[in-house]
Amino acid sequence: DQQVKQNSPSLSVQEGRISILNCDYTNSMFDYFLWYKKYPAEGPTFLISISSIKDKNEDGRFTVFLNKSAKHLSLHIVPSQPGDSAVYFCAAGGNNAGGTSYGKLTFGQGTILTVHP
Amino acid sequence: KAGVTQTPRYLIKTRGQQVTLSCSPISGHRSVSWYQQTPGQGLQFLFEYFSETQRNKGNFPGRFSGRQFSNSRSEMNVSTLELGDSALYLCASSLEGGTYEQYFGPGTRLTVT
Numbered sequence: 001d002q003q004v005k006q007n008s009p010s011l012s013v014q015e016g017r018i019s020i021l022n023c024d025y026t027n028s029m030f031d032y033f034l035w036y037k038k039y040p041a042e043g044p045t046f047l048i049s050i051s052s053i054k055d056k057n058e059d060g061r062f063t064v065f066l067n068k069s070a071k072h073l074s075l076h077i078v079p080s081q082p083g084d085s086a087v088y089f090c091a092a093g094g095n096n097a098g099g100t101s102y103g104k105l106t107f108g109q110g111t112i113l114t115v116h117p
Numbered sequence: 118k119a120g121v122t123q124t125p126r127y128l129i130k131t132r133g134q135q136v137t138l139s140c141s142p143i144s145g146h147r148s149v150s151w152y153q154q155t156p157g158q159g160l161q162f163l164f165e166y167f168s169e170t171q172r173n174k175g176n177f178p179g180r181f182s183g184r185q186f187s188n189s190r191s192e193m194n195v196s197t198l199e200l201g202d203s204a205l206y207l208c209a210s211s212l213e214g215g216t217y218e219q220y221f222g223p224g225t226r227l228t229v230t
Binding site for chain 1: 121148149150152159160161162165166167172173175207209211216217218219220221222223224
């Protein structure tokens with residue numbers, strides 16, 4: 001049962017354009033969402049996060065949008081750069097079964113982003 | 118500040134053997150989580166340790182175990198290795214128990230033959 005889904009395995013974008021990566025979740029107990037970037041042979045790198053009490057969070061070229069009613073979040077990268085080419089993972093955390101699970105993240109399958117010069 | 122370190126980076130083991138992987142968190146971080154990454158299953162949560170206690174556990178068999186020491190360093194052990202245990206094992210640390218933001222190490226690539 002995949003509680004966090006990234007339905008697009010890959011995305012190709014031209015340099016300078018906007019990249020939009022999408023993520024859906026099913027567990028309504030999730031209350032915190034994160035995006036990670038991963039290069040081959042490295043661990044995931046934290047990019048940006050959002051709490052369920054917000055619907056938008058910005059950090060430089062990266063903006064995350066959260067639509068709680070649709071259980072959907074997206075990551076916007078503007079403008080996209082060739083160095084952004086990597087695998088992007090969406091992750092979710094939250095109270096599960098009444099307990100606090102700060103150390104447990106549920107990840108999507110990842111989206112491979114390729115930014116062409 | 119040094120990042121999360123994991124040793125060894127690469128490991129080849131034979132089916133039936135056991136293996137121990139080590140993780141040193143970022144200085145000051147007290148929570149350590151372990152994940153398994155495989156091409157088919159993605160990143161899956163194994164367990165989390167906080168203040169030397171296992172606080173959360175994922176859906177993995179009992180062959181997978183871990184522990185945390187008083188200096189927050191953590192180890193995970195896999196006994197009776199199976200071919201399907203071949204994966205990238207990632208360790209992540211976070212500042213305290215009350216944050217979701219985790220910082221990952223480079224991982225240990227385990228190959229079981």
